[in-house]
Amino acid sequence: MNNYRLVVSYDGTRYKGWQRLSDEDMTIQGKIEDVLSKFLGTEMKIVGSSRTDAGVHAHRQIANFTTEEDKTVDEVAHYLNTYLPEDIRIKKVDKVDENFHARFNAVEKEYVYKIYNTRVMDPFQRKYAMHIIKELEVDSMRYAADEFLGEHDFTSFTNAKSKKKSMVREIKSIDIKENGPLIEIKIIGNGFLHNMVRKIVGTLIEVGQGKKLPVDVPKIFEAKDSKMAGVTAQAQGLFLNKIKF
Amino acid sequence: MNNYRLVVSYDGTRYKGWQRLSDEDMTIQGKIEDVLSKFLGTEMKIVGSSRTDAGVHAHRQIANFTTEEDKTVDEVAHYLNTYLPEDIRIKKVDKVDENFHARFNAVEKEYVYKIYNTRVMDPFQRKYAMHIIKELEVDSMRYAADEFLGEHDFTSFTNAKSKKKSMVREIKSIDIKENGPLIEIKIIGNGFLHNMVRKIVGTLIEVGQGKKLPVDVPKIFEAKDSKMAGVTAQAQGLFLNKIKF
Numbered sequence: 001m002n003n004y005r006l007v008v009s010y011d012g013t014r015y016k017g018w019q020r021l022s023d024e025d026m027t028i029q030g031k032i033e034d035v036l037s038k039f040l041g042t043e044m045k046i047v048g049s050s051r052t053d054a055g056v057h058a059h060r061q062i063a064n065f066t067t068e069e070d071k072t073v074d075e076v077a078h079y080l081n082t083y084l085p086e087d088i089r090i091k092k093v094d095k096v097d098e099n100f101h102a103r104f105n106a107v108e109k110e111y112v113y114k115i116y117n118t119r120v121m122d123p124f125q126r127k128y129a130m131h132i133i134k135e136l137e138v139d140s141m142r143y144a145a146d147e148f149l150g151e152h153d154f155t156s157f158t159n160a161k162s163k164k165k166s167m168v169r170e171i172k173s174i175d176i177k178e179n180g181p182l183i184e185i186k187i188i189g190n191g192f193l194h195n196m197v198r199k200i201v202g203t204l205i206e207v208g209q210g211k212k213l214p215v216d217v218p219k220i221f222e223a224k225d226s227k228m229a230g231v232t233a234q235a236q237g238l239f240l241n242k243i244k245f
Numbered sequence: 246m247n248n249y250r251l252v253v254s255y256d257g258t259r260y261k262g263w264q265r266l267s268d269e270d271m272t273i274q275g276k277i278e279d280v281l282s283k284f285l286g287t288e289m290k291i292v293g294s295s296r297t298d299a300g301v302h303a304h305r306q307i308a309n310f311t312t313e314e315d316k317t318v319d320e321v322a323h324y325l326n327t328y329l330p331e332d333i334r335i336k337k338v339d340k341v342d343e344n345f346h347a348r349f350n351a352v353e354k355e356y357v358y359k360i361y362n363t364r365v366m367d368p369f370q371r372k373y374a375m376h377i378i379k380e381l382e383v384d385s386m387r388y389a390a391d392e393f394l395g396e397h398d399f400t401s402f403t404n405a406k407s408k409k410k411s412m413v414r415e416i417k418s419i420d421i422k423e424n425g426p427l428i429e430i431k432i433i434g435n436g437f438l439h440n441m442v443r444k445i446v447g448t449l450i451e452v453g454q455g456k457k458l459p460v461d462v463p464k465i466f467e468a469k470d471s472k473m474a475g476v477t478a479q480a481q482g483l484f485l486n487k488i489k490f
Contacts, residue, residue, distance in 0.1 A: 011368045057369070077365075087368045120322075123256045123332045124302070124373065 001066050003100055004076055006046070007092040008032070008061040013127050013236070014087060017054045018061070028052075028088055032063070035083045039076070040069050049102045049243045050109060053195070055235030057128065060091070060242045064102040100245075108172070108244035110188045113201045114237045118181035129182070130237035136208030138178055144207040145174035145185075147217035148200060155224040157200055158193035159232070167193060174200075186241070195232050203230035246311050248345055249321055251291070252337040253277070253306040258372050258481070259332060262299045263306070273297075273333055277308070280328045284321070285314050294347045294488045295354060298440070300480030302373065305336070305487045309347040345490075353417065353489035355433045358446045359482045363426035374427065375482035381453030383423055389452040390419035390430075392462035393445060400469040402445055403438035404477070412438060419445075431486070440477050448475035 010028050020030040029048055036044040049062040073093040080090045114129035116122055121131040148171045155167045172188045185204065187197055203220065206212040212230065220228045255273050265275040274293055281289040291310040297303055318338040325335045359374035361367055366376040393416045400412045417433045430449065432442055448465065451457040457475065465473045 009368050011371075081365060086366070086371050089365050089368050091365050120326060120334050120336050121331070123254050123334050126256075126331045128369070 001068060001098055002070055003064055003066045003096050003098050004071075004073070005094045005096045005100060005102070006032075006063045006065075006076075006080075006090050008048075008058060008063055009089045009091050010058050010061070011087040011127075012052060012055050012057045015054065017056065018048050018050065018052045018058075028058075028061075029063075031084060031088055032080065032090075035080055036065065038083070039079045040067055040071075047102045049106045050192075050240050052238075052240055053198075053235055056238045056240065057236075058240040061240055062102045062106070062243045062245075064096065064100055066098070105245045106191070106243050108188060108190055109192060110186065110241040110243070111192070111197045112239045112241050113185040113187070113197065113233060114239070115183040115185070115205070116181055117183055122181075125182075127236055128239075130205075130234045132205065134209060136183065136205065137210065138176060138183060138208060140210075140214060141185075141204045141208045142176050143214035144204055144212070144217055145176060147214055148174055152221050153224065154193050154196055154221075156220045156226055156229050157203070158196050159199075159226060160194040169193065169196070171200075176204075198233045198235070198238060199226070199229045199231075201230075201233040201237075205233060206230040246313060246343055247315055248309055248311045248341050248343050249316075249318070250339045250341045250345060250347070251277075251308045251310075251321075251325075251335050253293075253303060253308055254334045254336050255303050255306070256332040256372075257297060257300050257302045260299065262301065263293050263295065263297045263303075273303075273306075274308075276329060276333055277325065280325055281310065283328070284324045285312055285316075292347045294351045295437075295485050297483075297485055298443075298480055301483045301485065302481075303485040306485055307347045307351070307488050307490075309341065309345055311343070350490045351436070351488050353433060353435055354437060355431065355486040355488070356437070356442045357484045357486050358430040358432070358442065358478060359484070360428040360430070360450070361426055362428055367426075370427075372481055373484075375450075375479045377450065377454075379454060381428065381450065382455065383421060383428060383453060385455075385459060386430075386449045386453045387421050388459035389449055389457070389462055390421060392459055393419055397466050398469065399438050399441055399466075401465045401471055401474050402441050402448070404444075404471060405439040414438065414441070416445075421449075443478040443480070443483060444471070444474045444476075446475075446478040446482070450478060451475040 016025050018028045046063045046065040077093040116125045116129040151170045153167045170190045175186045177184045261270050263273045291308045294307040322338040361370045361374040362377050396415045398412045415435045420431045422429045
């Protein structure tokens with residue numbers, strides 16, 4: 001059995017997210033599986049590290065698939081990049097250990113959220129950042145970001161319905177970088193619940209707008225109620241950056 | 246008479262260029278004139294500094310228009326940004342001297358051409374850079390770039406048909422910056438003939454590919470024949486960056 005790992009980069013604008021839904025829905029997993037199935041002559045399934053939502057982008061999503069066929073990594077990369085649309089690119093293909101699993105073996109994920117904080121939006125950022133007109137207080141956002149570090153129960157920062165699974169996750173770092181009007185929030189953690197990055201960012205934005213204070217964050221954790229958190233920040237500003245195994 | 250100067254930023258992907266052609270064609274000038282005409286209740290014309298081609302982008306194109314109406318700069322900016330599509334943004338509006346003319350008063354223009362030099366294209370660069378797979382010899386390109394500096398007859402570097410007007414232009418600087426796979430060629434000059442930047446870049450690319458040598462550039466100038474120059478580089482990599490008056 002051969003196990004192939006793919007590094008996938010995509011502009012999520014046109015897609016309903018990573019995860020295959022019906023055959024008609026535009027999804028990144030669906031597109032790759034369709035091309036791969038033609039290549040290998042049998043219905044293929046791939047596993048992605050992260051189920052990015054509709055409109056979310058990725059620089060280095062990781063996926064893997066297994067097959068009895070013995071293709072070179074160049075053959076796999078070339079076929080996929082020839083038949084996939086231009087907004088999905090396979091940056092790298094490697095043969096990996098038979099036991100490698102893109103989802104179960106991921107131990108750390110890095111996301112970046114981009115905000116364009118200026119009166120008039122830059123047309124080149126319109127699909128790749130959230131536009132906020134009023135100047136954000138970035139230092140307050142940094143204080144609030146520190147409140148997220150470490151292990152917490154993130155029930156208040158997810159739209160996930162299931163109460164069965166653990167809501168505890170560990171945030172390893174949140175860095176907020178300013179470059180002119182562009183604010184980049186880099187979040188590294190051991191795993192993320194559904195919408196968790198976007199609800200953390202939404203909360204940080206409300207702190208930057210003065211609607212919430214950094215000291216409100218511990219109270220939101222305690223409440224275990226997603227209505228207490230900030231809004232879910234727009235999908236278009238979110239990029240899956242990299243994944244560690 | 247009021248004279249308004251606009252700083253215009255646009256993603257040129259969807260457009261047939263700056264200059265208004267017929268009423269049906271998608272042009273940036275046409276879009277702005279249509280919205281401005283509705284705003285002021287009469288058919289308006291605007292003048293742009295540079296007639297960028299189909300698919301070419303602009304960070305800071307400059308335009309101006311005159312009117313008897315006395316609107317505040319905020320009113321003009323707000324109306325235009327409300328009714329223009331998101332890929333055209335008015336970054337700034339100023340009232341300027343009655344004699345200011347965006348085309349005739351321009352004394353220096355800066356363009357940037359972006360090349361993404363790597364095996365697999367980045368999906369986020371697909372509309373904003375030219376993809377070249379084979380590694381370019383950037384140092385050779387820099388030697389060739391030096392051959393363009395100063396005043397020359399650019400007949401070999403334009404597709405312009407007219408032989409009436411002067412083909413002499415002055416290139417003030419060409420800087421080539423590398424940032425990972427991204428190569429940015431910044432060209433500053435007192436003015437540019439039709440397709441001149443893209444033919445200079447096309448020639449530099451052929452030098453980078455070893456198809457031409459830096460010493461070929463003076464021979465191309467002498468030949469006064471556009472077939473001697475390199476190909477016209479793709480529109481999507483070109484950005485009008487700024488204009489001096």
